[in-house]
Amino acid sequence: MSLATPQSLDYPSGDVSATSLNREALAGNARREARNLALLTFPAFSLTFVFVVLPVIWLFALSFVEKGQFGLGHYERMITYSSYSKILFTTLKISGIVTVICAVLGYPVAYLIAQLPGRLAMAFIALIIIPFWTSVLVRSYAWLVLLTDAGPVNQTLMWLGLVDQPVSLLFNETGSIIGMVHIMLPFFILPVYAVIRSFDWRLLEAASSLGAPPVSAFLRVFLPLSLPGVLAGAVLVFVQCLGFFVTPAVLGGGKVTMVSMKIASNVQQYFDWGAASALGIVLLFCVLSILYIGHRLFDLDRLLGVR
Amino acid sequence: MKRLCTLVAAVLVSTSLTLRAQAEETINYITAGGIYLENIQKAYLDPVGKQLGIKWSVETNDVDTPVRVQVQSGAVTTDLVEFGASTCALGGAEGLYEKLDYSVIDNSELAPGTFSDYYVGSTIYSMVIAWNPKKVPNPPQNWADFWNVEKFPGTRSLYRNAFYVLEAALLADGVPKDKLYPLDLDRAFASLAKIKPHIKAWWASGAESQQLVREGGIDMIGMFNARAQSVISDGGSLAYTFNEGLIDFGCWSIVKGTPKKDLVMKVLAEFVKKEHQADMTLLSNYGAANTKIEETGKIPADLAPLLPTSAENYPKQIVTSAEWWAKHGAEAKERFDQFLAE
Structure with missing residues (x-):
């Protein structure tokens, strides 16, 4: 319907007002819906605003305060001491490695569980969730016992003849990564499982009936459709790893420093929230940059099914 | 009207009940956790609470940090704290604590240096050299030995803290006991760099230090004497010496x-009375700020050699400087973090 045509001459005026009324009504509906949506989401948004956005802004402001006065001292310190950039790098590196290992180990598990009949699948899910009931500290100390030179892991490796001497699995990054993978795996498996569970298996049948061999049906149909789960799991794992404290502290033997540990020691050393918040702000900035680059490279919105 | 009277009476009765309940005051106390707290509970909180009609939280x-937040914000909820000496010294200098009234608190039996205007001593402990006798037949007897990896082979562990470790590094490098303070940081870190790879x-x-010697495969360690x-006492294979132990107090x-x-x-x-301090020593194997605990007759003769404060052990050790750490702690700890990350 073109508005440019002089139709008002040919058509009774009532019809025109009817169309415009209709349009107005529709627009009104849309407005009402938008308002209702805004009302419904208001509690969640205001909670997020008050408890997440405002504190972050406040932290940001605090990072420029030094002994009650404005100053860039907290940021200067991060440049003066190279330990800060090393700690940031270690944190990002370990988090990345843990995420990749979780993906490699977790994906087949989620795939397997999704194929199992209901009751068996429930049993497997229970097995994955049960460790959550044990504290992270206890699980980390358990690894301390397992990974020593004389511990069961090294004993088994030597008994199998895979190594002649105990491998150093403890008090280094390896130990921290092993412990963190153990704790993070469920966070990867569960979202991937949820996505695979709702997968329409007829798509695979369609693919093979169109002549796709199993491998390419998996790679070109199944894998891309499960990516939203993989990405959700990966983001969950990666972000939680960035804030890990206990496990790298226990299994890293003091040789692995992650940002959270340095934040804690800065609060204790300088008695100044700014000393800790500046570090938090830098970490936040790093993570946002990584997410932005990931977004530009992989179009995260589409993969996560946002659009 | 009758109902109103009943209501008023009920309010009055309940108010008086609340008042009576408040007569038993609650004191909010911050201290270290675990076995230390268990012992503090038995030696101090239970008996003194009963005596003065106090409940403890x-x-x-x-x-x-919690004290700083409270004092800064003006919302003080903690009444009493127990920390390491340098923390008390720093807090006192920065105005976090009330001035102590020594007309109420009797300091005549306390070891010199364990009390000031703002703090009073509790336990005395020592960072000592310990080793696993099954793995180390020829044990290190001082920090220079601990640093000597050729003569004293074995896996080593130290406290992840500049405090104590910098003192140990300087002693290992040959600085005389009485010339330790002010700490020469450059020299200390150079010495520490030599032991770091080992x-x-x-x-x-x-708790972690105990875990390391029990299950972590560590042969030689600097750890607290009572730990x-x-x-x-739990049957673990461990021995230690008070020689060059580094003393600090709570x-x-x-x-x-x-x-x-x-x-x-x-x-x-x-x-601070010797009766309670003797109980704490008996339970914890830590020394006491009160020098007269033996007069209570509670300390058995075989316990003395285990205490950092005994006449025989005390002179072998070095008393760390709470004042130095209160002043230079932040700088030393920042450099220590840098040192570990390198």
């Missing part, structure tokens, strides 16, 4: 602005 923490793990908590003793302070200042002062007057 205990929070465990090793650092004074440190298998840096422990962060007392070492408790491994031995201290009580009253948080500035607490409404219960006078009551807490009376509590501290009880806490």
Whole structure:
């Protein structure tokens, strides 16, 4: 319907007002819906605003305060001491490695569980969730016992003849990564499982009936459709790893420093929230940059099914 | 009208009940956790609580961050704290604590240096050299030996903290005991760099140091004397020496602005008495700030050699400087973090 045509001459005026009324009504509906949506989401948004956005802004402001006065001292310190950039790098590196290992180990598990009949699948899910009931500290100390030179892991490796001497699995990054993978795996498996569970298996049948061999049906149909789960799991794992404290502290033997540990020691050393918040702000900035680059490279919105 | 009277009566009765309940005051106390708290409970909190009609609400923490938050914001909820000496000294200098009234608290039996205007001593402990006798037949006897990896082979562990470790590094490098302070940081870190490749793990908590010698495959370690003793009492293979042990003490302070200042002062007057301090020593194997605990007859003769404060052990050790650490702690610890990350 073109508005440019002089139709008002040919058509009774009532019809025109009817169309415009209709349009107005529709627009009104849309407005009402938008308002209702805004009302419904208001509690969640205001909670997020008050408890997440405002504190972050406040932290940001605090990072420029030094002994009650404005100053860039907290940021200067991060440049003066190279330990800060090393700690940031270690944190990002370990988090990345843990995420990749979780993906490699977790994906087949989620795939397997999704194929199992209901009751068996429930049993497997229970097995994955049960460790959550044990504290992270206890699980980390358990690894301390397992990974020593004389511990069961090294004993088994030597008994199998895979190594002649105990491998150093403890008090280094390896130990921290092993412990963190153990704790993070469920966070990867569960979202991937949820996505695979709702997968329409007829798509695979369609693919093979169109002549796709199993491998390419998996790679070109199944894998891309499960990516939203993989990405959700990966983001969950990666972000939680960035804030890990206990496990790298226990299994890293003091040789692995992650940002959270340095934040804690800065609060204790300088008695100044700014000393800790500046570090938090830098970490936040790093993570946002990584997410932005990931977004530009992989179009995260589409993969996560946002659009 | 009758109903109103009943209501008024009910309100009056309940108010008087609340008042009576409030007569038993609650003191909020921050101290270290675990076995330390268990012993503090038995030696101090239970008996003194009963005596003065006090209820305790205990929070465990090793650092004074909560106190700083409370004093800064003016919302003081903690009344009494117990920390390491340098933390008390720093807090006192920065105005976090109330001035102690030594007309209420009797300091005549306390070891010199264990009390000041703002804190009073609790336990005395020592960072000692310990080793696993099954793995180390020829044990190190001082920090220079600990640093000597050729003559004394074995896996090593130290505290993940500049405090104690910098002192040990300087002693290992040949600095005389009495010339330790002010610490020469450059020299200390140079010495520490020599031992760093041989440190298998840096422990962060007392419990972790025990875990390391029991299950972590560590042969030689610098750890707190009572932690070492408790491994031995539990049947673990461990031995230690007080030689060149690094002494520090715990201290009580009253948080500035607490409404219960006078009551807490009376509590501290009880806490420093030799009876309670003797009980704590008996339970914990830590020394006591009160030098007269043996007069109570509670300390058995075979306990003395295990105490850092005994006449025989005390002169072998070095008393760390709370004042130096209160002033230079932040810089030294920042450099230590840098050192570990390198």
